[in-house]
Amino acid sequence: MTIDTKPPVPHYVPAPPTQENLTYADLGIVDLAKASTAEGRAELATTARDALHNIGFFYIINHGLSKPETERMFDIADVPFSQVPDQDKPTYHAKIIEAGSYQGYKPRQYWHVNGGVQDEIETYNIHRNVSKKQHPQELRPYLPGIAEFTRHNHDILNTILRLLAIGLELPEDAFVNQHGWDSENECYIRFMKYYPRTAEDEEKAGQVWLKGHTDTGSITILWSQPVSALQILSPDGQWKWIRHVDNALVVNAGDCMEFLSGGFYKATIHRVIQPPVDQQQHTRLGIIYFASPDENVKLLPASGSPVLDRVGIRRRFEDDNAPTVESYRKGRTASYGKTTLKQSEDKGIEVEVVSGVVVKHYN
Template identity: 55%
Template sequence: MPGLSIPQPPHYVPAPPTEAKLEYADLAIIDLSKGTTPAGRAELAQEVKEAFRTHGFFYVINHGYTQAQTDRMFDIADIPMSGVSEEEKRDYAGDSHATGLFQGYKPRQYWHIDSGVRDQQEHYNCNRDVNAVKHPQALRPFLPDVEAFVKHNHYNILQELSRLVALSLELPEETLVNMHNFEVPGGTYVRFMKYFPRSEEDEARTKNVWMKGHKDIGSMTLLWSQPVAALQIQTKEGWRWIRHIENALIVNAGDALEFLTGGFYKGTIHRVVQPPPDQRGHTRLGIIYFGYLDDDVKLVPLAESPVLQKAGIERKCDDNVAPTMGTWRVARVSAYGSSALKKSKEVNIEEEVLHGILVKHYN
């Protein structure tokens, strides 16, 4: 009987880590291996609470994937960008402006960034139901890897973090897990993303900003760390860089978690900028798992939480007119990179109003 062979993807070689002296954010490191006992989970819940309250960004280690598995996924992530012809890419192009859903390709220059400059990032987006749609020919042999990766992110990381968030709010452990179901309609998806270098003219016109400061749409975002420095978060001290840690995840809170917690955990403002000089000219390949609540979950505070009752709840709107996750997703996704933003009275901020709720973009 012939042995089973595992297809080998072409190897993607990232840029070496930067040696530039950057001002990095001091982020907490959450070790998920400590969560195998009730006592360990209680300890982790407090660490997550502090991390979300301090920066809204933190690292996760010991998440269940080995370095070799992670390296293989980055090789696979590059296939939709480097292994598919431009003609075939058009057959799998999405149109998030029309659908409010990220699926298939987002081509370069689909979004307006600033001053007439359009983006230079390409995505291939895959809803968590990997086999629900067709994929480019070159990616098909690796769909079992993608499916396993999606389920690992969802069940072993996103839902585990959801349990820790619930415990941090003194709610039943499964409260948020029950809002992140895998089998029901929702926008949760994995994104393979590649940034390409830009012209000096575009850098000057956008002040080196590749993606304006924003908050993510969903509950929690899982970003697999990669070596090209470009991600920054807004802190009390100003913009700070995010350091690369091998085989770590970078987790941040989004809109939905801010809605659910009445502002106790705020969505973190982050942006992407031109890398430091020793990494310019390289592409930047990323893998992101965007966690969304189920589409029918209404974005109202979990007012039964003793922690939120004590802290005080800030509502973005009245509960009776609060959007569902699906409604908010469609509004935010459809508008991004296409709607005309208005200048705010606040310095370096632009605004739009969606469903009566103010959304800010930070320049």
């Protein structure tokens, strides 16, 4: 893929990588340069399978965009935040509670984080069909490039889904067929900007910017950026940082993939916290592709998997009570950061029930 260099866009200057000595998670690397052959996909499927079964995250390299092309996409990602006047943004606010959708702006201080502190995160979310909603005037010149970029992300998604199907010894298109480009689903690009908080709010919130959570959809594709803040809850029970890898992707499974894989692929708990000291005065700009299966898919374990026949299915609900993607997605979207959570018997864990599924949040 080639990202068009026109029209010009103001350059976003990210923070330099941290120099602090952090404890990083050890993640597998999937090299998409090997994905063009059946032999290469078989090799990559083993890496992806083990990563999502044991940890829930992995890196992707050689994804098809050069470093300058990726940098231009980050420049474009900043446009909704730095170029659109604040007074114009409410026109494009997402109907998060009303429609259970993030399409449009999520303003700052919308989610409750911890200790009475609201978030300082602004997001702008664009459906994979970029013409589905109207966008701010300042962003419109870049929509053709965003459309190409979104399609490229979906192509990467399809490759990931094929690898995960191979890992379960299913037909390669088993999961691809549940994520149609032209189907009714909520696959979208999120541009996401974190702003520094006051020292008082950091103390009240315990340095947490987003509570530990699992993603709602099937696969999340995060374009790596240099501000360290993302952590995962590793299998040993410790929070570990995700290392920035230049021009790489960070991939994780969400709840829908965990359900569809009978618990084999783990929706790993992750959180965002205050960056290291040498990055704390910088904004953190992110680009994420959130993939979700088609709205009418019932979240049942894949049938016909020899792997699941051997290891068994880990159920979060009985098959007869399985929600559809639409009901589960809308419920999670509308409730996140807005509902009063109940304290679990386990220290530091709060819970809510969405479409019959117990959803946990971690402080």
